[in-house]
Amino acid sequence: MSAPTRLSADEVNAALRDLNGWSLENGKLHRQFQFPSFIEAFGFMSSLALVAEAMGHHPEWFNVYNRVTIDLTTHDAGGITQKDLELAQRANQLAR
Numbered sequence: 561m562s563a564p565t566r567l568s569a570d571e572v573n574a575a576l577r578d579l580n581g582w583s584l585e586n587g588k589l590h591r592q593f594q595f596p597s598f599i600e601a602f603g604f605m606s607s608l609a610l611v612a613e614a615m616g617h618h619p620e621w622f623n624v625y626n627r628v629t630i631d632l633t634t635h636d637a638g639g640i641t642q643k644d645l646e647l648a649q650r651a652n653q654l655a656r
């Protein structure tokens with residue numbers, strides 16, 4: 561599978577306007593989600609894990625109790641790609 565193309569800073573900033581809650585931190589797309597309970601946080605992670613596996617694109621993430629912190633980048637491309645934007649979008653949809 562060929563690596564997707566790295567997006568320019570302008571392209572990333574434009575896309576961030578449509579990605580509620582996400583920001584650029586240390587060169588990665590970053591967001592913290594908070595849920596009413598650990599079970600809901602873990603349920604979100606389970607659902608997003610299936611999406612990630614189907615996409616062949618996986619998050620860097622960290623869970624403490626009801627919080628899930630996610631960082632997205634594409635190592636293959638050395639930056640942020642369309643795949644990161646798509647995974648961020650899917651995460652937002654699942655967290656609603």
Ligand SMILES: C[C@H](O)[C@H](O)[C@H]1CNC2=NC(N)=NC(=O)C2=N1
Binds near residue numbers: 618633636
């Ligand atoms: C070979 C395989 O496609 C790569 O290792 C994929 C898997 N999942 C991945 N996930 C993320 N977030 N970045 C990658 O560069 C990446 N690469």
